[in-house]
Amino acid sequence: xxxxxxxxxxxxxxxxxxxxxxxxxxxxxxxxxxxxxxxxxxxxxxxxxxxxxxxxxxxxxxxxxxxxxxxxxxxxxxxxxxxxxxxxxxxxxxxxxxxxxxxxxxxxxxxxxxxxxxxxxxxxxxxxxxxxxxxxxxxxxxxxxxxxxxxxxxxxxxxxxxxxxxxxxxxxxxxxxxxxxxxxxxxxxxxxxxxxxxxxxxxxxxxxxxxxxxxxxxxxxxxxxxxxxxxxxxxxxxxxxxxxxxxxxxxxxxxxxxxxxxxxxxxxxxxxxxxxxxxxxxxxxxxxxxxxxxxxxxxxxxxxxxxxxxxxxxxxxxxxxxxxxxxxxxxxxxxxxxxxxxxxxxxxxxxxxxxxxxxxxxxxx
Numbered sequence: 444x445x446x447x448x449x450x451x452x453x454x455x456x457x458x459x460x461x462x463x464x465x466x467x468x469x470x471x472x473x474x475x476x477x478x479x480x481x482x483x484x485x486x487x488x489x490x491x492x493x494x495x496x497x498x499x500x501x502x503x504x505x506x507x508x509x510x511x512x513x514x515x516x517x518x519x520x521x522x523x524x525x526x527x528x529x530x531x532x533x534x535x536x537x538x539x540x541x542x543x544x545x546x547x548x549x550x551x552x553x554x555x556x557x558x559x560x561x562x563x564x565x566x567x568x569x570x571x572x573x574x575x576x577x578x579x580x581x582x583x584x585x586x587x588x589x590x591x592x593x594x595x596x597x598x599x600x601x602x603x604x605x606x607x608x609x610x611x612x613x614x615x616x617x618x619x620x621x622x623x624x625x626x627x628x629x630x631x632x633x634x635x636x637x638x639x640x641x642x643x644x645x646x647x648x649x650x651x652x653x654x655x656x657x658x659x660x661x662x663x664x665x666x667x668x669x670x671x672x673x674x675x676x677x678x679x680x681x682x683x684x685x686x687x688x689x690x691x692x693x694x695x696x697x698x699x700x701x702x703x704x705x706x707x708x709x710x711x712x713x714x715x716x717x718x719x720x721x722x723x724x725x726x727x728x729x730x731x732x733x734x735x736x737x738x739x740x741x742x743x744x745x746x747x748x749x750x751x752x753x754x755x756x757x758x759x760x761x762x763x764x765x766x767x768x769x770x771x772x773x774x775x776x777x778x779x780x781x782x783x784x785x786x787x788x789x790x791x792x793x794x795x796x797x798x799x800x801x802x803x804x805x806x807x808x
Contacts (some may be wrong), residue, residue: 540602665727
């Protein structure tokens with residue numbers, strides 16, 4: 444069975460590829476429309492009608508792409524590019540610059556997510572052979588249509604500009620696709636999938652940044668560690684799906700009650716950590732109380748009733764040269780003292796003298 448994440452990545456890449464093709468088809472139709480007008484103006488009706496036919500083919504390819512008949516559209520685009528390059532180069536000569544468009548096909552071959560590596564190599568070799576054959580044909584046979592030097596220069600200039608513009612568009616589109624993919628991967632690596640909050644990894648990264656700043660300029664920093672009260676009994680009585688809804692409701696309440704600069708994360712299980720930059724102990728307790736009250740107001744519907752939710756929060760403010768793990772441990776100790784004292788409360792940090800047996804009891808029903 445294929446890996447689902449790999450399939451998703453292929454899906455994202457595939458959509459980007461076909462989006463590029465749609466835009467390339469539109470751009471090519473516009474270029475050929477301009478060429479049709481140019482050739483009719485230069486009294487070269489044969490090439491004018493060839494470009495009219497190309498516009499019609501690109502219109503058909505665009506329709507096929509909109510109908511999700513992507514492979515048929517791709518075959519049509521390939522046929523048009525190769526045949527047009529052959530006809531235009533044979534008619535006007537190598538100096539006309541129509542062979543440049545064959546080079547545009549090479550990145551499209553190797554960027555394709557729908558071909559295997561071997562198929563890409565074979566197509567690339569075939570494309571290179573076609574290009575070399577086109578070169579030999581053009582240099583061993585005189586052009587069928589003779590344009591004035593000025594007109595030929597104009598045609599070549601248009602082809603150079605169009606080719607560079609299309610290459611720039613392709614590069615820009617795929618750069619943005621790569622950046623979007625990197626953003627998605629970063630979000631997956633730093634976001635809790637259930638609650639949408641930052642995960643432990645992201646919280647530690649943010650906390651480390653604020654800790655470095657604190658050591659540099661002395662800015663205060665506080666932490667709030669919270670644990671949902673009686674969460675085990677919720678899972679046992681109502682099931683894990685209801686437990687998940689409780690966690691989501693708590694996460695939403697915490698986000699509403701905290702400040703923009705604060706980072707709320709799911710620390711693990713039913714525990715949540717809030718990183719508060721530029722915050723001393725008194726203000727941190729105020730934030731914790733807002734969070735506690737917001738969680739208490741949260742209601743989780745279940746059947747014909749609503750479940751009430753509460754949370755116990757421990758608060759610590761970093762001491763000079765204290766490590767992050769030490770500050771979290773003090774918040775953890777304060778939180779467990781709050782559990783022992785009755786839950787649904789905020790407790791400031793203090794030396795933790797809660798025995799281990801009391802901590803275990805505090806997590807029971």
